[in-house]
Amino acid sequence: MADAAPRRIPDATVARLPVYLRSLVEMAEANTSTVSSERLADLAGVNAAQVRKDLSYLGSYGTRGVGYDVEFLLFQIRRELGLTQDWPVAIVGIGNLGHALANYRGFSTRGFHIVALFDADPAKVGEKLAGLTVRPLTDLPLVAASDGIAMGIIATPAASAQEVADVLVEAGVTSILNFAPAVLTVPASVSMRKVDLSIELQILSFYQQRRSGEVAGSVAAVDDEMSA
Amino acid sequence: MADAAPRRIPDATVARLPVYLRSLVEMAEANTSTVSSERLADLAGVNAAQVRKDLSYLGSYGTRGVGYDVEFLLFQIRRELGLTQDWPVAIVGIGNLGHALANYRGFSTRGFHIVALFDADPAKVGEKLAGLTVRPLTDLPLVAASDGIAMGIIATPAASAQEVADVLVEAGVTSILNFAPAVLTVPASVSMRKVDLSIELQILSFYQQRRSGEVAGSVAAVDDEMSA
DNA sequence: GTTTGTGAACCACTTCACAGCC
DNA sequence: GGCTGTGAAGTGGTTCACAAAC
Incomplete structure (x- = not known):
């Protein structure tokens, strides 16, 4: 037997893979051959540790000290998402x-x-x-x-x-x-x-109203928590 | 007075309020005057405890042994979401x-x-x-x-x-x-x-492929989580 | 030196279970 | 008896921080 790890990919990770994919496609089109988790995180709008953990569910596809090979990662994510077929x-x-x-x-x-x-x-x-x-x-x-x-x-x-x-x-x-x-x-x-x-608009309305309704005096810190 | 309470409504709850709202509008149109968390949970496709906890963030708007007044709750959710204005x-x-x-x-x-x-x-x-x-x-x-x-x-x-x-x-x-x-x-x-x-389609593709590729035996339920 | 891969800590959300009120 | 409201327990996800690998 050799079918490797029983990797269960978290739903949250699955939902981010397409975002990484999009960024990787752009990088490939720009002929970039390698990408670090830091850079990919930046492009995808998430945390670098998140990227590494997410990608680690697919396998150890990176090279320490170097980063990830764009084309290789592209293929792996496509395969994982089932996008090698139409x-x-x-x-x-x-x-x-x-x-x-x-x-x-x-x-x-x-x-x-x-x-x-x-x-x-x-x-x-x-x-x-x-x-x-x-x-x-x-x-x-x-x-x-x-x-x-x-x-x-x-x-x-x-x-x-x-x-x-x-x-x-x-x-x-x-x-x-x-x-x-x-x-x-x-x-x-x-x-x-x-x-x-x-x-979606109703959710935005909530945060919009909360912002508008905020009286200048009360509560200094307006730390807005909306994911992007 | 009596308004008070430093209620901080979780993002996940905010995202569900519009769903409850929709169900409540339907119930109001059907002239239903009261609804239990159980019934509302059913209509909204979530757990009853979830409904109660979510609504508790808005205030104590239910009546024990009875349920929630549809029109009243409708108004409260609309107000909370900032939908009393256009x-x-x-x-x-x-x-x-x-x-x-x-x-x-x-x-x-x-x-x-x-x-x-x-x-x-x-x-x-x-x-x-x-x-x-x-x-x-x-x-x-x-x-x-x-x-x-x-x-x-x-x-x-x-x-x-x-x-x-x-x-x-x-x-x-x-x-x-x-x-x-x-x-x-x-x-x-x-x-x-x-x-x-x-x-969205790419995410579906992942689960679709997993299912197709799955040899009969294990089960995988898919639910959606919060978008961002 | 750089960057990955990952246990561990942390945090948010969900569900349970039951006391409290009708 | 029925149903809400909520602490407490459980679950899943994120971030930290660092050892391992290049």
């Missing part, structure tokens, strides 16, 4: 946001290919967009199977989101990114992440 | 995403009013959208001052994001929501949150 992605809900997501360049440049668009509204079906034709939601099971869709993006109104999630799960999609402002329930075997645009 | 918001970068955000109904229904759109590209300036006309980025300082803009949304490409952030900060905007895939630096007195669409 993922076919479906978007459900072709409203404002669905349109923007379908046209978003950032997905394809990072290995995520939008291969199908769905909407339950017959008025939207047939529309051509980003090189694809919007299909009826009822086609999803068939298309998911034939195109091997593993990831789905929900961009519908809140009211239909759970229903769509159910359809996705039923069709075998095991990763879901939810933009609808609703709490969705999926089996534990399915990963789900959510992005709620108005919640 | 916030004027500016969007910078009117591409795909900027368009979608400008038209997004979810903002206005929650007290965030998009009052100005900016783009550095002269070709975009003058375009009419969501009842507004896209203005040159150079107008931002003036408009920010006259319209009292406190919140800015960055929806530009990564390359111009830092520059835009600087302009926003210089114009006195103290809350920024960044959609550009870049790490931005702002003074500690400014709150910034980021939403990176492709990072």
Whole structure:
């Protein structure tokens, strides 16, 4: 037996790997061959010890006294994140946001290919967009199977989101990114992440109000704790 | 008096308050007058003890043996989050995403009013959208001052994001929501949150790959944590 | 000298469990 | 009996600080 360490990568580390990846891509494009944890931390906006600890979960890929080889690390992170393959992605809900997501360049440049668009509204079906034709939601099971869709993006109104999630799960999609402002329930075997645009503004509102409401006299130190 | 209490609300709690708020709005619309921590936890997708602890940071607003009054709690959370006032918001970068955000109904229904759109590209300036006309980025300082803009949304490409952030900060905007895939630096007195669409997919990719590669036997539950 | 890799200390958040109040 | 509010215990994540490796 030799399959090495039983490395369990913390969720928090997983969430930062894409950020390191982005910085490393930039460095590679600038033909930088080596990077220290200090420099990478700087680019990623985190602490250097954090970078070292995070990377140590992947393996001992650095060289003491030198740093990390950019290309090598790039490959290792890509491999760890499962980005050495392309993922076919479906978007459900072709409203404002669905349109923007379908046209978003950032997905394809990072290995995520939008291969199908769905909407339950017959008025939207047939529309051509980003090189694809919007299909009826009822086609999803068939298309998911034939195109091997593993990831789905929900961009519908809140009211239909759970229903769509159910359809996705039923069709075998095991990763879901939810933009609808609703709490969705999926089996534990399915990963789900959510992005709620108005919640982000509401959180900002809290800190904004706290700042504005602060009377000059009281409490000197305004140490603001917001991560970046 | 009786207000007092040096309550410091944890960031994690602040991030959940909007979720509770959403559930409470739904309950109010359904004319439910009281809610238990158990029920609210269910709707918000969290643990009941979590709900109670979170709400306890706002004050003792529940009644033992009964639960929380929906309308009262609704008001308290709104007040805490600073949502009893409307916030004027500016969007910078009117591409795909900027368009979608400008038209997004979810903002206005929650007290965030998009009052100005900016783009550095002269070709975009003058375009009419969501009842507004896209203005040159150079107008931002003036408009920010006259319209009292406190919140800015960055929806530009990564390359111009830092520059835009600087302009926003210089114009006195103290809350920024960044959609550009870049790490931005702002003074500690400014709150910034980021939403990176492709990072979300990359995180999903990690768990997806882990699952696919997994030989039947172990289980891995995935939950999301706080974004930053 | 430089920089990694990592135990240990620290800190924040979550969950438990139960006393206190209705 | 039911449900909140909260100390205390538990968990996960971050930062420190330094020995090991170059």
